[in-house]
Amino acid sequence: MxxxxxxxxxxxxxxxxxxxxxxHYLAIILLRAIVIAGTFxxxxxxxxxxxxxxxGVRSISLWGTxxxxxxxxxxxxxxxxxxxxxxxxxxxxxxxxxFTIGTLMRKNLFSHILDRIGxxxxxxxxxxxxxxxxxxxxxxxxxxxxxxxxxxxxxxxxSAIVVMLNINVGITLLAFFPLAIIVTIANIAMRxxxxxxxxxxxxxxxxxxxxxxxxxxxxxxxxxxxxxxxxGQFDKLNELRRxxxxxxxxxxxxxxxxxxxxxxLSTGLILILVGFMLQSGAxxxxxxxxxxxxxxxxxxxxxxxxxxxIGELSAEYKRAQINHQRLQQLIQNDSSDHIVEHTPVxxxxxxxxxxxxxxxxxxxxxxxxxxxxxxxYPRTNQGIYNINFRLDRETLTVITGRIGSGxxxxxxxxxxxxxxxxxxxxxxxxxxxxxxLFLVPPRCAYTPQAPVLFSESVQxxxxxxxxxxxxxxxxxxxxxxxxxxxxxxRDGLNTMIGVRGVRLSGGxxxxxxxxxxxxxxxxxxxxxxxxxxxxxxxEQELWQRSLSRKGVTYLAVSxxxxxxxxxxxxILLKDGKVEATGNLKTLLTTSEEMQYLWQSDFxxxxxxxxxxxxx
Numbered sequence: 001m002x003x004x005x006x007x008x009x010x011x012x013x014x015x016x017x018x019x020x021x022x023x024h025y026l027a028i029i030l031l032r033a034i035v036i037a038g039t040f041x042x043x044x045x046x047x048x049x050x051x052x053x054x055x056g057v058r059s060i061s062l063w064g065t066x067x068x069x070x071x072x073x074x075x076x077x078x079x080x081x082x083x084x085x086x087x088x089x090x091x092x093x094x095x096x097x098x099f100t101i102g103t104l105m106r107k108n109l110f111s112h113i114l115d116r117i118g119x120x121x122x123x124x125x126x127x128x129x130x131x132x133x134x135x136x137x138x139x140x141x142x143x144x145x146x147x148x149x150x151x152x153x154x155x156x157x158x159s160a161i162v163v164m165l166n167i168n169v170g171i172t173l174l175a176f177f178p179l180a181i182i183v184t185i186a187n188i189a190m191r192x193x194x195x196x197x198x199x200x201x202x203x204x205x206x207x208x209x210x211x212x213x214x215x216x217x218x219x220x221x222x223x224x225x226x227x228x229x230x231x232g233q234f235d236k237l238n239e240l241r242r243x244x245x246x247x248x249x250x251x252x253x254x255x256x257x258x259x260x261x262x263x264x265l266s267t268g269l270i271l272i273l274v275g276f277m278l279q280s281g282a283x284x285x286x287x288x289x290x291x292x293x294x295x296x297x298x299x300x301x302x303x304x305x306x307x308x309x310i311g312e313l314s315a316e317y318k319r320a321q322i323n324h325q326r327l328q329q330l331i332q333n334d335s336s337d338h339i340v341e342h343t344p345v346x347x348x349x350x351x352x353x354x355x356x357x358x359x360x361x362x363x364x365x366x367x368x369x370x371x372x373x374x375x376x377y378p379r380t381n382q383g384i385y386n387i388n389f390r391l392d393r394e395t396l397t398v399i400t401g402r403i404g405s406g407x408x409x410x411x412x413x414x415x416x417x418x419x420x421x422x423x424x425x426x427x428x429x430x431x432x433x434x435x436x437l438f439l440v441p442p443r444c445a446y447t448p449q450a451p452v453l454f455s456e457s458v459q460x461x462x463x464x465x466x467x468x469x470x471x472x473x474x475x476x477x478x479x480x481x482x483x484x485x486x487x488x489x490r491d492g493l494n495t496m497i498g499v500r501g502v503r504l505s506g507g508x509x510x511x512x513x514x515x516x517x518x519x520x521x522x523x524x525x526x527x528x529x530x531x532x533x534x535x536x537x538x539e540q541e542l543w544q545r546s547l548s549r550k551g552v553t554y555l556a557v558s559x560x561x562x563x564x565x566x567x568x569x570x571i572l573l574k575d576g577k578v579e580a581t582g583n584l585k586t587l588l589t590t591s592e593e594m595q596y597l598w599q600s601d602f603x604x605x606x607x608x609x610x611x612x613x614x615x
Contacts, residue, residue, distance in 0.1 A: 007328065008336050010321045014144055016340035017101050024097050029148045031090040036152030039083035041159055044298045046076045052291035094145065096347070102141045103345045105327070106133055112331045112338045115436075123332050125209030132330050135201060139323035143316055150313070153306045160299040167292050196248035198322050203241035210237055255312075356470040359442035365523035365553050366393050366428045368414075373423035375413045384410050384576045387423070389569075391524075396547065396554040398563055400597065401573035407557045408449060410573065411528055414555075415439050415446055445522035449529045449557075451513030453504070458486065459493040462516045476519035479549075480511040481542045506533035514542070527556040536562075559597065570594075 018025050050072045067075065110133075113122065122129050164172040214221065214230060221230055328336050346352065368391040376383035384406040391397050399407050412418040414425060416436025425432045432438045439446075453461050459468075462476065473493075477483045485508055489495040497503045497512075504512065510533045517525060525546070534542065540562055547554070547566065556563060564570060564584050572579045572587060572594055580591040587594035 010317065010324045013324050013336050013340060014140070014320070016337075016342075017104070017140070017144060020104055020340075020342050021097060021100055024093070024100070025148070028090065028093050028097060028145075029151050031086060031093060032148040032152035033155050035083055035086040035090050036149070037155035037159065039079055039086065040156050040302065042079045043076060043083075044160070044295050045163075046072055046079065047298055048289075048291035048295040050076070050291070051294045052289050055290050094148075098141050098145060099347055100345060101144065102137050103347060104343070105137050105140065105339055107345055108339050108341050108343060109133065109137075109327065109330060111343075112334065116332075123329060124205070125212060127208030127210065127212035128205035129330060130212075131201070131205035131208045132326050135204060136323040136326045140320055140327070143320040143323075146309075146313070146316065150306075150309060153302070153309065157303055157306045160302055164296065164299060167295070171296060196244065196251055199244040200241070200248050201322065201326065203237070203244050207234075207237045207241055210234060353467070354465040356466055357442060358470075359521055359523070363442045363523060364428075365443065367391060367426075368524065368553075368555075369424075369426040370414065371424045371426060373410075373413060373425065374421045375409060375418055376421060377409075382406075382576065383421075384413065384573075387578055389571050389578065389581060391553060391555060391569075393553055394551065395568040396556070396563075396566055397569045397571065398567040399555070399557045399571045399573065400559050400564065401579070401593075402597065405573040406576040407573055408528055409576075411446075411526060411555070411557055415444070415526065439524070441520035441522045443522060444524040444526060445517040445520045446526040447510075447513050447517045447528065447530055451510060451516075453497060453509055453512060455496070455498055457491075457494045457496055458489065458504075458512060461497065461512055462519055464516060466519070471519045471521070473519060476515045479518040479542075479545050480515035481538055481545065482508070482511045482515050485511070507535070507538060510534065511538075511542070518546075523551070524553045524555065527554070527558070529557050529559075539563075572597075 049067070050069060053067070053072060054069050113129075161172065210233070214234070221227060324336070327339055328334075331338055370387055370389050373387045374383065374385050382404075387410060389397070399410060401407055409418065413420045414435065416434065416439060420435075425435050427438065427443075459473070462473065463471070474483070477486060486492050495503070497509075510530065514527075514530060530542070539560065543563060543566060546552075558564065567584065569581060570584060570587055571581055572591060574593050579593050580587055582590070584594075588598060
């Protein structure tokens with residue numbers, strides 16, 4: 001994975017997120033100021049008044065009515081109830097805002113990953129990506145939501161300092177002694193905490209990735225009898241995470257203990273100082289009441305907590321930088337602007353309907369030209385080189401060749417799933433600048449060699465969000481020779497097929513993916529070895545039904561006899577280059593490579609086909 005640094009300061013990244021819902025964020029700050037600064041200050045002053053009234057030092061009046069201990073107790077309960085109501089409003093607002101900006105980042109990350117070229121969607125494992133979607137996004141959100149709390153605590157601390165200075169300057173200055181110690185400790189511990197935090201994130205991502213790989217290769221593990229070895233490796237990864245998590249948690253607990261004990265130490269120092277001043281008969285202690293002492297102790301916990309949070313802020317910013325960098329690495333070091341782009345999120349109300357683009361004349365296919373297209377896989381010399389051919393409307397073109405000749409690579413380059421190095425892809429005479437965005441339904445639809453199915457119903461896997469009223473679902477099932485299979489499934493189209501379609505046979509899974517392609521009514525249909533998991537009769541039926549349609553053009557990768565015989569044109573690849581083109585009869589007459597491929601499976605058919613006796 002690239003170690004490139006982040007492209008914008010983390011503070012600027014965070015500021016972009018705050019600006020997504022600025023009034024919402026401001027409302028949270030206001031609520032925190034009321035809940036923390038307002039109610040806590042009121043409670044502190046009521047506690048001071050309670051002890052002063054109880055000792056007879058002074059009396060407290062409210063709207064002309066003198067409040068005794070009982071009245072002050074009731075007032076304290078009233079403030080506490082107000083604080084509870086404010087906290088309820090604060091929590092509901094806070095949670096919604098957290099989900100909003102967290103969803104924004106995850107949505108933008110996911111959208112950017114889906115928009116990338118197919119071979120470079122993720123820099124690491126799926127499990128590692130999930131770890132970043134969860135832990136690193138939550139880390140950024142947690143840092144953003146610390147500021148409203150700090151602002152509320154800051155207002156409370158400033159107001160507390162003003163009150164304390166008015167009571168006694170010397171004791172107030174002593175209360176700030178822990179600040180220097182806390183800041184010093186935080187700065188020293190910052191780098192070590194950053195190392196532990198990074199190690200925990202990495203270890204968690206490794207475990208998530210390993211679990212994902214195990215679930216995706218259960219049969220391979222069973223066939224190789226590697227269950228014990230896999231579990232042993234899983235134990236090693238868990239043990240590594242346990243160790244780094246233990247170090248991280250222990251380190252954090254030690255720091256928190258230091259911060260808390262510094263506050264307790266300061267409380268002791270103040271009590272000692274007050275006692276010493278009382279014993280020595282200091283003049284400025286005469287007016288220092290029991291209520292003042294209670295107020296100082298109350299404030300001291302607040303001030304110490306605020307100073308400890310200020311001390312932790314630098315370390316937390318470092319952690320936020322790590323989260324930011326890991327998220328940028330997830331989009332392979334593209335601009336962080338992609339992550340914080342202000343796009344809609346839908347947390348309330350109805351989700352927007354998926355727009356179905358109906359086919360019009362502008363989508364009609366006439367020709368597709370491939371001109372000098374090349375692609376080389378990174379750090380290898382393998383790929384395709386200077387490919388040229390043309391597809392015309394209502395024809396069937398088949399790409400064939402030996403294993404590793406570049407058939408699937410060529411399809412993926414044409415469809416924009418791999419970035420072409422050179423050449424042009426021309427649709428109806430116009431060069432396509434971005435094939436990945438242009439060659440989609442209703443212009444083009446594609447079924448890969450290993451289609452992906454989701455743990456949803458058969459119908460949902462076919463429609464993929466489309467409305468059944470916009471498409472002809474039954475016709476797509478009939479074209480994919482899946483109509484009879486649906487009748488044998490327990491719940492028909494509503495049958496849940498399990499993870500990756502495990503409840504379907506290989507042929508049924510492939511034909512479900514074909515139905516997904518047919519239902520989109522595209523002009524150009526692209527198949528990558530569609531019939532590889534089909535028996536001969538089903539394969540012939542599928543091609544017979546599909547080719548009976550008018551106005552549709554086909555581009556397929558295959559080495560199977562039925563489709564080669566039906567092809568209007570065959571593109572024969574060898575070592576990533578076009579070896580020959582033409583119909584099957586011509587190639588079997590003129591191309592040794594085609595003769596070799598055909599004879600390897602169907603030697604008995606060659607002479608008959610060349611002689612014109614085989615159709």
